[in-house]
Amino acid sequence: MSDLTLTKSRIIGGVWTGILTGHAGDDAPTLSLTHKGEPLTGLTSVRQDDGTWRVDAPIPADRIADGVQTFVIADTTGGDTLASFAFLAGESLAEDIRAEMDLMRDELDMLKRAFRRHCLETAVEE
Missing domain, CATH: 1.20.5 (Single alpha-helices involved in coiled-coils or other helix-helix interfaces)
Structure with missing residues (x-):
């Protein structure tokens, strides 16, 4: 079980943004973004002045389709799911x-x- 907590801030301009707490050290946390089990690129983590990390997950336009599309952000070190978001269309x-x-x-x-x-x-x- 990971001590990391990822809390959604907003979705704007096709980018999901959250705040990650519980990550010690100056190296960026190792996170992954997946859709239907497939890894997606573009996930970034930026250290903030208060010691938290801003996590930005771009939502690829080619992944938005009819039905429910679920995206998952996970800690690749421990394999724990930290956050998920879905689109319904x-x-x-x-x-x-x-x-x-x-x-x-x-x-x-x-x-x-x-x-x-x-x-x-x-x-x-x-």
């Missing part, structure tokens, strides 16, 4: 979300009717 996904929303609306309508019926049945007449 495509028409099939939109269909799934719309179907889920329709189901939730139907269930909410059913609950509202049941609650109103319960209120009418238990109302105390004065």
Whole structure:
């Protein structure tokens, strides 16, 4: 188990950025970025004044596609996964979300009717 902690800061301009803590020494930590088990290049670590490391993971445009695309950042020394992020895209996904929303609306309508019926049945007449 690694003592390293990688916390996401932001994603902007196609680059995932995080802050790594727990790495001792002046040498950059050995991290890897993978997508579907394939290693990707471009991951950088820059030491900050407070002793933490800024980690930048560029997201290759050719890896963004329909469905769910998950990227993993790991410590290559210990093999521990430190962070992951995913992109969801495509028409099939939109269909799934719309179907889920329709189901939730139907269930909410059913609950509202049941609650109103319960209120009418238990109302105390004065």
